[in-house]
Amino acid sequence: MPIVNDVIARVNSFVAAAPMAPVSVDPLNIPIPEVVDLGAAITTLDRVHSAPGGPGAAVRMARSAAGEFRREFAATGTVEQAATHDLVTLPYPTKFGLWRASVTPTPFLFITNRLVIVRWTEAGGRVRTLLWEPSDVELDGNTPYFAALARRTPEIVLGQMLREHATVAERVAQAGIDPAEVDYLAFDHLHTQDVRRLIGTVRPQADISPESAVPALFPNARLVVQRDELEAMRDLHPLQRPWYQPETFVDLDPARILPIDGDRLLAPGVAIVRTPGHATGNQTLVLNTDSGIWAMSENVIAAECLTPQHSRIPGVAGWASAWGQELILNANTLESTAQQYAFCVVEKTLVDRSQADERFLQFFPTSELTASRYAPGTRPTFSHGSLRQGV
Template sequence: MTVNERGDLPSGFRGIEVFDEVNAIAEPGRQLQAIRSRAPEFQSWFRAQGTAVAVETCDLVATPFPREYALWRAALSPTPFVRIYNRMMVVRFDDFDGVRRTLLVEPTDSRLAENTPFFRALADRFGPRMRDLAVVWGPTVAEHLARLGIDPAEIDYITFDHLHVQDLRPHLGTTTPQPDLGTAEPLFPNAKLLVMRPEWEQMQRLHPLQRNFFQPETYRDLRTDNVVCLDGDVLLGPGVAIIATPGHTIGNQTLVLNTDSGIWTQSENGVHPESYQPERSRIPGLARWARSSGQEVVINANTPELAALHYNSMVKEKLIADRGGPGGGWMQHFASSELTPWRLAPLVSPSFTYGALRHGSLKEE
């Protein structure tokens, strides 16, 4: 799984140093203090860089997810599951070489994601009939691109906030033909994967606590000449950055966007703005939990890796994003898997959903 040398960046990208010292702090309490100091500086600096060219989101799949993971210990509900909606984001930006680029964020192959041990066990437990009732299938990645008039060969980069559930063989191609796919060729022949180095390297030696949400066997025959490992925060172009937010996984990252509606963060660290502002939530238990615990965020804790760092990363996102939403005052966090209303889980329905994020036009001028 050899990839680029440490420190190498694609031409047209720029490294970001604002959080370098913060990211190097091992003690979680001191790191959190440092985040509170540096995040406003990052926000001001990032806003001054300009805006992305265009952003559009695409619905992929809505699926049940354990409440105790999505809302950790905070929600009071007998309902064991919530429903989350996974969405892809198409981002156009100009890099610092002046080249117009297209980035796909979270282009998950939803059908192959079902082979993840956790979701496979869930399907076996409830059977195909319950699965059909609970899961809402949207168009595939390729179907969305066709609708938008984007040739897969136009895609320059793909990225995921982390590699949970991902089978990347269709995206990157493989060194040998895959019997279950029928090909070794990639859907995106000119695209490179942008991934934090710790996230990529962990796939070679997963801990037992991690394995339930990964598909490491699918990485065996992957091409790696189109993988770019990031060793820190990166500005891809005006209004588009990827920053390290470890905790949900060891190499978790967050997309930061500056748009005509302000600054947004995007990740699965929290499943809804109410996860970042539980004191405002109408979901039973969240506001009271925030008051009694003194905790200001509710982590999406489906893997028990680095909870304190996960908390810190959510505070980082919370301090970077602007405020908006219904009535104003809500953090502009677009969850890559957003908590959505579900008639089978009425007590854990969110106060609102963003549902979509659009900025500019994807049509080339």
């Protein structure tokens, strides 16, 4: 396949030496409102965050606490409606997604980022709508790491390797939802995210709206985010800077931001829990469905990364066995690797096994490993592809 070889050769020519664009190192005045009590507090997993005895003890505590949380959460009921919607399939460095385990020389694998639309009815009859991972694909491309790669990538490569399926607005419209009905927006973490067009700004923006403030695509929606991540974004560490766009948060309306601090039950069968490590303030969407409990985050990029002994991706099972590790991290940033590992154990303990193949778990990566002819040696052994509940 000449085109495949050409793409791989071109990618190899620049991936090892893509300098980062200059970024600000001065603290930013990102608005951080007071923490809100959204839904009901969940305290079962708190002891994982404060486990005495070091990171090894935290892993053992993760298994115990997650097993208890699993039983409690299942008893809350099932989510009314939940559905995934493909947004974009894009290249992602293999050395990050399959950290240390893959033996393929292919520099990039491919992941599909998906929007999750979750809906439930409150006791008074009001319908609530949560958009999980509503990424603005166009603006997210300005993230320093990806912008640097794009500048060095020939157009032919970009055209072959990037596939945009639909925008968030298009997916919401296809689901029959009025933008004014959307109550909450949330991400597993804020790497790459630029939410200005989603919730609007209080001042003009030179790059996208120089004459007036940016109008909100979702006029009644508020951004649900762990306060810890907003605090971190004000003054990023050099390891964090290539993956954030903190300057895009400065002019957000504080009234449109809902900081939370901890784990929250939003509705029967719907929870957001803290899973820090991959990023400060990382969080996971947990859903209880007719097929059992699911978890959604980007801590790993494939369900098989939580049961690597069943993976057929070259190198993955052997690496996990050789080093006695039960999972393969998504490791583009190593903010707190041991902590990320512990909360991956939380995620794999609280979910059910897949009804399609019980070797794999109902962990659904928000950016899931996807087969591509441009990435030989990284074809997933198993993919969820989509999730539908009550739709």
